[in-house]
Amino acid sequence: MAQCDECGCFDDNWAESIDYPEHIAEDDDEKQQEWLEEQEAYEPYRYYYWHADIQEDYQMPAGYECLCQCCFGDFLNAGKIIEADDPSWDPETMGWFKPFTTECKQID
Ligand SMILES: [Zn+2]
Numbered sequence: 001m002a003q004c005d006e007c008g009c010f011d012d013n014w015a016e017s018i019d020y021p022e023h024i025a026e027d028d029d030e031k032q033q034e035w036l037e038e039q040e041a042y043e044p045y046r047y048y049y050w051h052a053d054i055q056e057d058y059q060m061p062a063g064y065e066c067l068c069q070c071c072f073g074d075f076l077n078a079g080k081i082i083e084a085d086d087p088s089w090d091p092e093t094m095g096w097f098k099p100f101t102t103e104c105k106q107i108d
Contacts, residue, residue: 001013001014001017002014002048002050002066002068003066004043004046004048004066004067004068004070004071005063005064005065005066005067005071006064006067006068006071006074006075007041007068007070007071008041009041009042009043009046009068009070010041010042010043011043011044011046011048012044015032015036015042015044018036020032020035021035043068046068046069046070047068047069048066048067048068048069049066049067049068049069049072050065050066051064051065051066051095051096051097051098052065052097055095055096056095056096057083057084057095058081058082058083058084058095059081059082059083059089059094059095059096059098060072060075060080060081060097060098061075061080061081061098062098062099062100062101063098063099063100064097065097082094
């Protein structure tokens with residue numbers, strides 16, 4: 001299951017849970033695939049970065065659980081993602097999903 005929290009693009013796993021338009025039969029894989037490929041947000045070949053139940057070697061901004069490679073790169077260039085080789089990396093607290101709260105320090 002992958003859908004980018006920033007741009008909304010998604011992969012094949014996510015597509016399995018999608019509601020297709022009514023004119024496409026639920027068991028018509030071919031039509032479903034055709035429809036999918038017309039969707040701008042369908043990006044099955046992008047890499048998706050996660051904050052899930054294992055520690056990652058990057059820290060996304062608070063509130064983000066999944067980012068596609070494009071948005072991840074944009075955030076990285078903007079200095080909003082901290083990687084494990086950064087001097088400010090804290091192995092105790094970083095690498096995990098952080099829920100967004102208004103008390104969160106914004107990295108601007
Ligand atoms: Zn994205």
